Amino acid sequence: MKCKKIEKLLLRSFDDLLKDEEKENLESHLRSCLLCQAKRKEYETILGLLRKEEDSEPNPYFLERIQTKIKEREKDAVWTSVKQWSIRAVPISLLLVLLLAMVIILFSPPKSQELSQSEVLLLRNLNPLQETTTLLEEEKVENKNMMLIFTAMEEKNDIRRYFP
């Protein structure tokens, strides 16, 4: 058996994973191969140092320190979740406002178109030029002026006209 394969067996032998046949193969090779004997010694030295190491103790009050940290983190976790929610709330509320505005714009009933005075009069089957005729036919200057003033105001305010 080649030394490369033997090294594999050798390493597995440190974990007691070899079958009887493999053990025999390993031992017979080791008896005749100085190089593999040397390797075994080296591995024994290295693994021996690692495996002999004793367990160490953590620093004192290990449990108490963990419990204190857990309580601190629990407090922090509450604040963190509040902060996270508040950070999320800003874009969410903006989105909601935007959606609400879109809903209002899309679903609001269309504004009824305002009819002009002339149109209103025509719809009522009245002569829209009646006012003009009245104005022109008026003989008194004062009355005519007053009628003109009220007609001018008509555009802004829905007020009753002056008819003397």
Added chain:
Amino acid sequence: MEEKELVQLGQKGDEEAFAVLVRKYRIKVFNLAYSLTRNQNVADDLAQEAFIKAFFALSKFNLKSEFGTWLYRITVNHVKDYLRKKGRMRRIILENIKEISFIQEDETMRKEREHAEEQRRKLVHKAIQALPEKYQIILSLRDIQGFSYGEIAKILKIFPGTVDSRLHRARKMLRKKLAPFLIQKGGSYEM
């Protein structure tokens, strides 16, 4: 009380049940962190963090696997994160510490022998730290902490066959790194 019951109580927020679990696993978790960092205070901090992580993740633990395996996995992952952040994965040049490996010829006193052994152990750990992360972890779990192949497979979530091949490679690499310090003395190999 059985461990499963303790875990279930811990999941319900029972602090005393969790405290029992901490007392049970603290040495093992600490030594696992210590074997990978070789620093008492750092290992202490990392072990604490591993327990705190476990406490907050306990509700997600499904009790199908062993609590210990789950806890060791958390520890290994936490230590891995620490090592990556601290850049401890850099290659350590062993030549820089060559002087600590010399054996004293008149070494007869027990204290001297222990001191020499400690120095050799330090050298081996330095050599381990110079290996890639996955080999450091497998050596720590198997050869320092003494976990079985099956336990290692569960902790690292790898196949037992992968444990075997990775461990084989790690040991070979370690021997190669330490080869210059392994000297034949009186028919036996020493460092």
